[in-house]
Amino acid sequence: MNLGNNLDILTITFYGSAILLILIGLYAALVKRSLIKIVIGLSIIDSGVHLLLVSIGYLQGGTAPIFSPAVIDKNPVMVDPVPQALVLTAIVIGFAVTAVALALVIRLYRHHKTVNIDEIKNLKW
Amino acid sequence: MVGTPVQLIAIPLLAAFLMPLLGKAWKELVRITPGVVLVYLLYLSVNLLSYTIDNGRIVEMIAGWSPPWGINLVFSPFSGFLATLMLFMGLIVWIYSYRFKKIEDYDDYEPTIKYYLLLMMLITASVGIVLTGDIFNLFVFIEILGITAYGLTAFYRGRDGAEAAFKYLFIGSFSSVLLLLAIMIIYSQLGTLNMADIAQKAGELKPVYKISALVLFLVALGIEAEMFPLNGWAPDAYSQAPAPVGAAFAGVVVKAGLYTIIRLIYTLFDVGGTYEYLIVMGMVTMVIAEFAAISQNRLKRMLAYSSIGQMGLVLVAFGIGKEEGVFAALFLMFNHAIIKGLLFLSGSYLVYHSKDKYLSELNGIGKIMPLTSFLFALAAFAIVGFPPFAGFWSKLAVLTAAADSGMLLIVGLILSVSVIEVVYYLRVVNRIYFVKRETDVEIQKPTPQAMLSMLVLGAIIIAVGFYPDVITGILHKASAALLDKTTYINEVLSQTIN
Amino acid sequence: MSILLVSIIIMAILLLGAAIYAVIQKDLLYAVIATSIISLILSIMFYLLQAPDVALTEAAIGVALTTIIFVITIRNTERYEDKKHVKVGNKIIKK
Amino acid sequence: MKKVIVLLLLAVVGYYLVDVFSQISFGENRYEGQNVRDFYLDKSKNDLQVSNSVTAIVVNFRGFDTLGEVTVLFLAATALGSILYRRREDAHGGVVLFSASRIVRAGSHLLFAPILLLGAYVFIHGHLSPGGGFQGGTIIATGFLLMLLAYHDYKVSHGVLSWVESLAGLTFVFAGLGGLILGKTFLENFLPVGTINYLFSGGIIPIIYIAVGFKVGAELTGVLYTLLNEKEYKKQ
Numbered sequence: 001m002n003l004g005n006n007l008d009i010l011t012i013t014f015y016g017s018a019i020l021l022i023l024i025g026l027y028a029a030l031v032k033r034s035l036i037k038i039v040i041g042l043s044i045i046d047s048g049v050h051l052l053l054v055s056i057g058y059l060q061g062g063t064a065p066i067f068s069p070a071v072i073d074k075n076p077v078m079v080d081p082v083p084q085a086l087v088l089t090a091i092v093i094g095f096a097v098t099a100v101a102l103a104l105v106i107r108l109y110r111h112h113k114t115v116n117i118d119e120i121k122n123l124k125w
Numbered sequence: 126m127v128g129t130p131v132q133l134i135a136i137p138l139l140a141a142f143l144m145p146l147l148g149k150a151w152k153e154l155v156r157i158t159p160g161v162v163l164v165y166l167l168y169l170s171v172n173l174l175s176y177t178i179d180n181g182r183i184v185e186m187i188a189g190w191s192p193p194w195g196i197n198l199v200f201s202p203f204s205g206f207l208a209t210l211m212l213f214m215g216l217i218v219w220i221y222s223y224r225f226k227k228i229e230d231y232d233d234y235e236p237t238i239k240y241y242l243l244l245m246m247l248i249t250a251s252v253g254i255v256l257t258g259d260i261f262n263l264f265v266f267i268e269i270l271g272i273t274a275y276g277l278t279a280f281y282r283g284r285d286g287a288e289a290a291f292k293y294l295f296i297g298s299f300s301s302v303l304l305l306l307a308i309m310i311i312y313s314q315l316g317t318l319n320m321a322d323i324a325q326k327a328g329e330l331k332p333v334y335k336i337s338a339l340v341l342f343l344v345a346l347g348i349e350a351e352m353f354p355l356n357g358w359a360p361d362a363y364s365q366a367p368a369p370v371g372a373a374f375a376g377v378v379v380k381a382g383l384y385t386i387i388r389l390i391y392t393l394f395d396v397g398g399t400y401e402y403l404i405v406m407g408m409v410t411m412v413i414a415e416f417a418a419i420s421q422n423r424l425k426r427m428l429a430y431s432s433i434g435q436m437g438l439v440l441v442a443f444g445i446g447k448e449e450g451v452f453a454a455l456f457l458m459f460n461h462a463i464i465k466g467l468l469f470l471s472g473s474y475l476v477y478h479s480k481d482k483y484l485s486e487l488n489g490i491g492k493i494m495p496l497t498s499f500l501f502a503l504a505a506f507a508i509v510g511f512p513p514f515a516g517f518w519s520k521l522a523v524l525t526a527a528a529d530s531g532m533l534l535i536v537g538l539i540l541s542v543s544v545i546e547v548v549y550y551l552r553v554v555n556r557i558y559f560v561k562r563e564t565d566v567e568i569q570k571p572t573p574q575a576m577l578s579m580l581v582l583g584a585i586i587i588a589v590g591f592y593p594d595v596i597t598g599i600l601h602k603a604s605a606a607l608l609d610k611t612t613y614i615n616e617v618l619s620q621t622i623n
Numbered sequence: 624m625s626i627l628l629v630s631i632i633i634m635a636i637l638l639l640g641a642a643i644y645a646v647i648q649k650d651l652l653y654a655v656i657a658t659s660i661i662s663l664i665l666s667i668m669f670y671l672l673q674a675p676d677v678a679l680t681e682a683a684i685g686v687a688l689t690t691i692i693f694v695i696t697i698r699n700t701e702r703y704e705d706k707k708h709v710k711v712g713n714k715i716i717k718k
Numbered sequence: 719m720k721k722v723i724v725l726l727l728l729a730v731v732g733y734y735l736v737d738v739f740s741q742i743s744f745g746e747n748r749y750e751g752q753n754v755r756d757f758y759l760d761k762s763k764n765d766l767q768v769s770n771s772v773t774a775i776v777v778n779f780r781g782f783d784t785l786g787e788v789t790v791l792f793l794a795a796t797a798l799g800s801i802l803y804r805r806r807e808d809a810h811g812g813v814v815l816f817s818a819s820r821i822v823r824a825g826s827h828l829l830f831a832p833i834l835l836l837g838a839y840v841f842i843h844g845h846l847s848p849g850g851g852f853q854g855g856t857i858i859a860t861g862f863l864l865m866l867l868a869y870h871d872y873k874v875s876h877g878v879l880s881w882v883e884s885l886a887g888l889t890f891v892f893a894g895l896g897g898l899i900l901g902k903t904f905l906e907n908f909l910p911v912g913t914i915n916y917l918f919s920g921g922i923i924p925i926i927y928i929a930v931g932f933k934v935g936a937e938l939t940g941v942l943y944t945l946l947n948e949k950e951y952k953k954q
Contacts (some may be wrong), residue, residue: 276797
């Protein structure tokens with residue numbers, strides 16, 4: 001599937017939505033008082049960064065970097081596989097960090113019976 | 126040569142994957158394995174270091190692709206020295222935590238295995254950060270370090286540990302996002318992830334990218350290295366984590382963070398003004414942290430702030446630049462690892478059963494626990510820089526370096542901050558020896574192996590104090606290796622596929 | 624403008640809408656569902672950006688696993704962000 | 719007040735990001751001459767005979783990252799267990815996300831095997847088509863998740879999980895050390911590479927990716943199992 005050559009609109013859509021995702025996530029992580037909301041914010045930031053990274057690797061008219069039998073003889077232009085490999089790693093790492101964060105939230109709930117940071121003494125700053 | 130640098134990473138990973146199975150065979154193996162691995166790695170690392178000092182860097186390719194195509198590990202006198210130091214501290218921490226009461230105090234065997242696994246990986250991740258020559262690989266190792274550090278901080282089942290760990294994780298997530306953005310900017314412009322290649326091509330970068338990447342990197346790594354506004358996690362994490370882990374944070378983790386900052390500034394980007402920036406940030410970090418330390422009434426928080434202050438001093442020394450500044454900074458890092466390690470290790474036995482670890486609970490403990498108190502006092506004297514202990518020489522080196530560069534203001538500031546340091550450390554020593562004991566908190570005798578690890582550190586402090594030459598030779602080589610950027614680039618990039 | 628382009632823009636708007644919804648929604652369960660919608664749209668976007676591997680990963684990890692661990696956490700802690708809702712017995716009452 | 723500061727911060731960050739990224743052209747070829755992208759594409763097609771070049775990068779060129787990545791998951795599972803650890807006497811009743819009806823149970827049972835098969839297919843063909851160890855492993859974990867949700871008392875044997883996890887991890891490290899032992903470098907391919915687009919191609923790449931698939935599947939199942947078995951706290 002080819003995205004066409006409306007590069008300006010595509011730039012604004014992909015970069016714009018990625019940057020806005022980062023900002024929305026940042027807002028949630030910094031302003032919200034619920035620990036779960038904060039973790040949601042962090043994972044939204046991660047999503048934005050991943051979108052940004054994949055967009056950077058895109059090449060106009062490129063195909064997916066897979067030499068399937070259909071394309072191998074045509075010597076096609078391919079998008080950059082490196083950012084994709086990096087994002088693959090980053091997604092898995094992000095999941096691991098989210099899992100640990102949520103485990104900590106459950107632990108904090110056990111002790112405090114709340115996930116609101118205003119009521120958890122040491123988390124205020 | 127006995128082995129290659131990649132074994133420093135591969136063997137602990139092998140052991141980590143094996144440990145759950147070993148535990149099924151014989152439970153004691155879980156406690157012993159990390160120690161055996163660390164001993165072997167230390168042996169390997171010392172051998173490699175002595176080889177490197179004579180013959181120059183070892184650049185190891187991974188997966189058979191020469192730099193800049195593949196990932197590579199660089200074992201230079203500089204990175205090798207730090208890796209050896211980290212492995213040594215790791216071994217000491219392992220000896221200390223072997224059958225450490227508070228870790229073993231479970232009716233179940235599960236947490237023990239997790240503790241040793243996480244501790245071993247904490248050391249390995251730090252070694253990986255120091256050795257790697259690739260920025261994305263650096264990111265992966267920083268994430269490994271992060272996960273282990275969160276797990277270890279929340280290890281005790283009290284509530285404060287989880288709070289400290291969440292705080293750490295929150296700040297750490299921002300750090301990883303910023304790192305990823307910086308890597309992205311560099312890759313989009315230079316099309317490479319290899320450090321030497323980036324250093325070579327950095328001149329082609331437009332200033333906006335260069336500066337933004339550098340700023341993103343500095344903020345992200347400043348979190349690990351406890352730079353000033355980003356160190357909110359440190360005092361909590363230090364005081365809530367199990368005692369040996371606190372020592373590992375001070376001796377190993379912070380070093381890894383500092384290393385990356387230094388590597389970035391000295392090798393990757395030569396943006397004007399970063400050295401001055403380092404000096405300013407270092408000074409600010411140092412002054413604020415030392416003032417925070419003097420107002421603490423809990424032992425571990427005081428030690429944590431003092432540790433941040435020392436890191437500030439190291440940044441100042443690196444900011445002075447030149448051979449002397451780098452030498453002084455490395456010497457400080459070495460001393461800080463050993464001495465702060467001893468302070469954490471011995472201090473935690475002094476306030477073992479106390480709940481809040483107030484300083485007032487140290488009163489008169491010198492008569493009850495003479496040897497531990499003596500070691501604590503020894504470390505306290507060493508860290509404030511009294512002759513003839515190890516700390517004296519490093520502080521002297523910083524002051525000489527600053528004075529030689531004509532930065533008299535800095536000399537004055539360092540000296541006055543040192544006075545604060547002297548005040549609060551002597552206050553503690555005074556409490557230990559000359560104030561009458563009032564609390565009835567129970568006393569815990571150190572286990573023999575904990576005593577052994579503390580004595581080794583104490584012996585090193587005294588030995589380096591009387592014969593600083595044993596360490597300065599290596600340090601000079603290491604600082605020369607760091608400053609020689611061109612050889613670094615050439616040696617890494619001249620590797621070919623064999 | 625091709626249909627593809629229009630649908631990409633619509634997807635971007637949905638993506639941001641879901642993100643804003645996830646942030647302002649007080650019911651954390653709905654917020655989590657919104658984050659899984661973000662992941663779903665992202666994975667389509669990755670596919671359009673010629674990154675099928677990343678799309679698969681995001682679909683498997685972002686949509687399925689991340690959502691489920693959030694849901695488990697909410698089940699183990701509390702469902703509402705503010706104090707206006709309290710759980711009495713098995714019912715949730717608005718104050 | 720705090721919101722104002724945060725909004726200001728967001729404005730600064732947003733302006734900065736837009737400023738930097740608006741200068742990075744979207745969809746254009748940015749590199750001239752020799753560069754990593756072309757090198758990887760070329761080598762993955764001609765030297766390694768791997769069809770999916772992302773797999774080639776993840777497992778071979780940057781295989782060290784992947785080793786680190788599996789370690790991150792492994793440690794996350796470990797840390798999770800340590801964080802949520804509770805003494806047996808404090809434990810009390812499991813969490814029921816929702817009570818599954820008979821139809822759901824029958825459906826889950828029916829779907830379980832095909833999902834596992836799909837996961838295995840995805841990671842076995844990681845070097846030929848999109849997907850691979852991480853995706854396949856996650857799919858397998860989803861299959862177990864289905865069973866865990868449908869049957870509250872569904873037990874995943876911890877012993878089996880840790881055996882699978884450890885053996886898969888050891889396979890990865892030994893596949894890496896194999897190169898070192900044979901006088902090459904760590905993680906270097908030491909098997910014949912075969913022909914591109916055949917199942918037996920790519921040397922050690924499919925072996926490593928299959929190991930990663932098993933490891934990720936076992937680890938994620940372990941994470942889900944630990945979280946699902948988090949006991950509700952004793953009500954005072």
